[in-house]
Amino acid sequence: MEPKIKETTWNPEIEKRILKQWEDSRVYEFRSDSETFVIDTPPPYPSGRPWHIGAAAHYAQIDMIARTARMKGKNVLFPIGIDRNGLPVEMYTEKKHGIRMHETDRSEFLNLCATALDDLEAEMIQVMKSLGLSGNFSDYYRTDSEKYRSLTQATFIELWKRGLIYIANRPNNYDWITGTTIADAEIAYEDLPTKLVYMRFKVKDSAHVLTIASTRPELLCACQAIIVNPEDERYTGLVGKSAVIPLINRVVPIMSHPSAEKEFGSGAVMVCSYGDHNDVALFRELGLQEIVAIGKNGRMTEVAGPHSGLKVKQAREKITEDLQNQALLEKVENINHRTPISERSKAPIEIIPMEEYYLKQRDAVGKIKEIGSKIAFHPPMHKQILMNWLENITIDWPISRRRFYGTEIPIWYCKNCSQPHVPEPGKYYRPWQDPSPIQQCLKCGGKEFVGEERTFDTWMDSSVSPLYISRYGLDEEFFKKTYPATIRPQSKDIVRTWLYYTILRCEQLTGISPWKEAWIMGYGVDEHGAKMSKSKGNVIDPLPIIDKFGADTFRFWSASEINVGYDFRCSEQKIETTKKFLSKLWNVSRFLSGFPVIKSAATVPADRWILSELNRVVTECKSGFEDYNFFVPSTSLREFTWNIFAAHYIEMVKGRAYGEGFTEEERESSIFTLHKVLSTLLLLLAPITPFITDYLWQQLYSDRTIHTERFPEPEEVEDWSRHTKAITEFNSKVWNKKKEQNLSLKDPIEMEIPADLQEFAKDLKAMHNLNP
RNA sequence: GGGUUCAUAGUCCAGUUGGUUAUGACGUCGCCCUUACACGGCGAAGAUCCAGGGUUCGAAUCCCUGUGGACCCA
DSSP states (O other): OOOSOOOSSOOTTHHHHHHHHHHHHTTTOOOTTSOEEEBOOOOOOOOSSSOOHHHHHHHHHHHHHHHHHHHTTOEEEOEEEEOOOSHHHHHHHHHHHTOOGGGSOHHHHHHHHHHHHHHHHHHHHHHHHHTTOOSEEEEEEETTSHHHHHHHHHHHHHHHHTTOEEEEEEEEEEETTTTEEEOGGGEEEEEEEEEEEEEEEEETTSSOEEEEEESOGGGGGGEEEEEEOTTOGGGTTTTTSEEEOTTTOOEEEEEEOTTSOSSSTTSEEEEETTSSHHHHHHHHHHTOOOOOOBOTTSBBOGGGGGGTTSBHHHHHHHHHHHHHHTTOEEEEEEEEEEEEEETTTOOBOEEEEEEEEEEOOGGGHHHHHHHHHHSEEESGGGHHHHHHHHHTOOSOEEOEESOSSSOBOOOEEETTTOOEEOOOTTSOOOTTTSOOSOOSOTTTOOOOEEEOOOEEOHHHHHTTHHHHHTTTTTOHHHHHHHOSEEEEEEEGGGIIIIIHHHHHHHHHHHSSOSEEEEEEEOOEEOTTSOBOOTTTTOOOOHHHHHHHHOHHHHHHHHHHHOOTTSOEEOOHHHHHHHHHHHHHHHHHHHHHTTSOOOSOOOOOHHHHHHHHHHHHHHHHHHHHHHTTOTHHHHHHHHHIIIIIIIIIIIHHHHHHHHTTTSOHHHHHHHHHHHHHHHHHHHHHHTTTSHHHHHHHHHHHTOSSOGGGSOOOOOOOOOOOGGGHHHHHHHHHHHHHHHHHTTOOTTSOBOOOOOGGGGGGHHHHHHHHTBOO
């Protein structure tokens, strides 16, 4: 028998040819004419090179979701997008060109950013394509396109008109490095070493000296009160008196308040605008007048007197020094302080009062909890991340940013009376450069306008992705068929941002949940379980790996390594060894390609046994695919193929398939069964390893692609699984015995076939050359 | 301080509702070109299932306490 397949190993080079075929024949094109399955694909952000290997693994799995749905007969909308708005590219551009954004011409700066993004984007698209993603690349979207940004602006205008947006001047998280306000969701916390400074405050009209410990002595000039715990006996006599701020010599009241911790520092706390979020709450509660001590440039303002103009850190050192010199310093302790920093720039957050736009979200929390409880999470445990976050929402969402590379806030102000006006939705507006579309002020009749210069928080864009892909506001019929989307796949670190904000915004705009299911993935970490980062030098570039081992190898590794929702380890060596399985599958197919395909036959016991085992695998895979947990089918298929089908069944029936010493009926039964098993395996593997399965499918079973086929369903067959253990153990026993006796595997041997294996006696005899 | 989660051979991981001898892979060590495959086959060694207690005829699995790690939040 000449095998039809000649090569002895799967060559990943073939993948490129197959990709071309898929593209030319438009196998994956979406039609909205039957039951749809819509994926709200995460548009990745091009933030640097190389793209994270964990992200590549993530997208490979999203593609498996798409292919699974297709093999269940659904019409799959699988958009591809790139998220291009936001801070990282601005910082990347500043660094690359050695410039400062706020000191550079705006359009020039935007061009530099766009070029950088194009560059990084090309690499990501290349990775996604070569992984065999069955998404819509022909018109992939960008969140900075006119079309996308006009949607963001239109949704803003809609909410503005409904009164869900307001402007307010309140203390805000401010990142002075990037020069913008940020939302609570963008703050990270880090334990940083800092100095706890013990300062001496004189109590007015008294000989008392009150010691106060603070990590922020530079805010002395913004101190408006001293608080002590009401249960702190050390200070009961001082409440109601006043204290003199050292160096500043201003007098502030001493009050009691439960938020002062007796154990921290001296137990007395200075309340300044604003050292932390507790200060904000206290200023509001106690009705204190705020003093702005830190400016937008991250330097002390004029209220800092001799220290004005200094950076916060410098001022802190200088003031500590001055206190020391004037004997106002008691001691300095080195402590680790949990410091809020900007997730993007890593700069410590300052809290500065600023006028910003807010989107109302506090009123929506209850509704979102309700929606969230109805979304099916995979795995279910990650629903908790959303629910915990909802418990923590205390303020509305500040949505304006003092940055350039983002969607512009579409507002013009009357030059005369400052009244804000929004334009008609449907167009992309750039108020910082476009002429005003508003002709006359509605309030004072003024005819001149000034455009808003700020942009939106990038989550304002990202949070309408389900609306964008379903052509909200543009194509009513398409929208009806594709919204809400079926599933939102994403990683777990952006549940409190992307996932939450999307539910919020889509609920506000459409009144319903944006999707039915959410699929939450963990992080890719290095082989020792550590986070990958450039500074650690443990970053793995996915592209060379895909090139070297092929997309299917990478995909099978991703499927068999990742348990949905849990972190997973990435190591090149592991990916490499995954390739062996494809080799195994290839060679099984090569062997079978020497036999004609037989559509049906009366089967003998050994064949019924393997078909029963196959049926078990079909059932297992089905439940794995239903949960979008590809770990289940990939490991089940690998074990079956390797350790049962190839190792035992094929060896058992090889002689029969060649027809030596068997009847023609027995022979046909084996060939039928071999093909039945292999074709079923190929179908089950198709969503995971689409290249090799399609190639083998077309070599062996069809002139059409495997990717328009349906999954095999479990059948009602007799259960023979009770024999599996006996068969594999008996085979092992024979092999061991031959080894003991120094025999080659084809040498004859005398051995008794156990009673429970009598049904398989003829095959076993032929397999081991037993008792000739 | 609160929450989520994890702990099983040198390494990674499976173990569904408790049920004989704990799964598989990588790695290690032997032997073997046996007409699909040396990117292979066969075999071997390797585990106090984190610790302690409880429930039970029976616990890796359920409960409690503790220890250690990861992540999130205040």
